[in-house]
Amino acid sequence: MKISLVCFTRAGAGLCVRLMEGLSKSGDVCEGFGPEGSPLLPMNAPLKDWTGDQFERKEGIVFIGATGIAVRAIAPYLKGKDKDPAVVVLDDLGRFSISLLSGHLGGANELAARAASISGGQAVITTATDNHGRFAVDLFAKEHGLFISRLDGIKDISSSLLNGHDVGFFSDFPIEGKLPKGLCKDGPFSPSVYISIKDRLEGEWKDSLLLVPKIAVLGIGCRKGVSFNAIKSAVDQVLFDWNIKKESLAVCASIDIKKEEPGICQLAAFYGIPFVTYPAEVLSKAKGEFSSSSFVKQITGVDNVCERAAITCVEEMGGGKLLIKKQPHHGVTVALAVRDWKVEI
Structure with a gap:
């Protein structure tokens, strides 16, 4: 993952260096930006402009500072969960590592957890499916390299599972392993997930959330x-x-x-x-x-x-x-x- 980190205090600069070292060991390519006098790159632009540039060039952005600063900086550039980079916020003591944006598709939840492991702090994950131990269709799709046909269908699948309703899970390909709780191969169910390379699903499956393998x-x-x-x-x-x-x-x-x-x-x-x-x-x-x-x-x-x-x-x-x-x-x-x-x- 290509990651930019930015901090605003001397304590934040020290944490930034530690995070860069730790993340780089995992294969991430990191650039750190910090205040004058720190061992980090100078920002050379207002934070708003810097953030817009990073949104275009990087897969992850780590803010070391107040959550409000990060929220205001990223707000003008939000496009959608399939386009936005992962955004994580840590306080400059590294006590909390907050997954702020693109938790699943962008990988912010994972990045927040890794940052917390390096800082010795607590990862803060607010995604409901993670906290309730439920199947997350967007994370599943990302891990398996599947194209999601309708992003608005993610909410329907997650909502049904979180409310205790079964969701159909069907595939044109063999399924190996035990389905997570709430997913059923018997059916039909609504909503449902269908894995296929078909462009158009028909009959009782036509409204399923289609996941497409690149094969x-x-x-x-x-x-x-x-x-x-x-x-x-x-x-x-x-x-x-x-x-x-x-x-x-x-x-x-x-x-x-x-x-x-x-x-x-x-x-x-x-x-x-x-x-x-x-x-x-x-x-x-x-x-x-x-x-x-x-x-x-x-x-x-x-x-x-x-x-x-x-x-x-x-x-x-x-x-x-x-x-x-x-x-x-x-x-x-x-x-x-x-x-x-x-x-x-």
């Missing part, structure tokens, strides 16, 4: 010079036709002669996923039954690009299967493989 590999083949818009249109159509959530995409794969193909490179950048390529001789060794094209083999050296690239990549990720075979769209071919995956409770 799909997109295989792409195309003619030289095909535009980004044409490739994206093809991919969008396939995802729609097969009811696949775009947030499930983890990697884009193709043959190495396409490694600098502008349209595919732009597509991967658009989805925020890596683009990997393989030589024809590697793709030719992919195991399975693939759609074959003599024309494609003449041009690329292998009879199929998109299917073989998708399955080659998913095998490197630990194994999986080809879910969508070659789908041609105006000079673009699209396939999709899904990694073997299970829900570990």
Whole structure:
């Protein structure tokens, strides 16, 4: 985690140094800012401006001082629980470490606990699901790398559990482990949690809070010079036709002669996923039954690009299967493989 720490007193500066040393041992990258004469970096800007800059650049901010100072500093920059960094406040003696903002998704609860361990103080966690020992769907999603389809659904799940009502828990993938109290695989229940790569849930599950694992590999083949818009249109159509959530995409794969193909490179950048390529001789060794094209083999050296690239990549990720075979769209071919995956409770 990239963390900025700021303090305002001599005692706070000493605590700041201790926190930076302790957090750095856990792999965090820390910058400390403090008053003139301290061993810390100067702020060189009003606190409000400094805070706005840190909100854009850092994953966590630790204020060492009064809670009111932190609240006023961060107030203009709050965007949402899926966007705000973790914010923690400690008094300058380190007696209390308060998780102030983004407790689950941002990791402030964990950061507050670690800071308290370093300072020898008490972590102050006010999240109800934590204090009552209940399942926290947003924390579960973060720990498992799952996309949350509707942030407003988190409140419904937590409220039901805290009020003693059962919540449905369903998955298109194997579930390993014992479900926490209040979660039931029998159903239907409302509200409920559903883990899937589907874009649209239907029937009794249509109102479930959808959690999406990032486990799909997109295989792409195309003619030289095909535009980004044409490739994206093809991919969008396939995802729609097969009811696949775009947030499930983890990697884009193709043959190495396409490694600098502008349209595919732009597509991967658009989805925020890596683009990997393989030589024809590697793709030719992919195991399975693939759609074959003599024309494609003449041009690329292998009879199929998109299917073989998708399955080659998913095998490197630990194994999986080809879910969508070659789908041609105006000079673009699209396939999709899904990694073997299970829900570990």
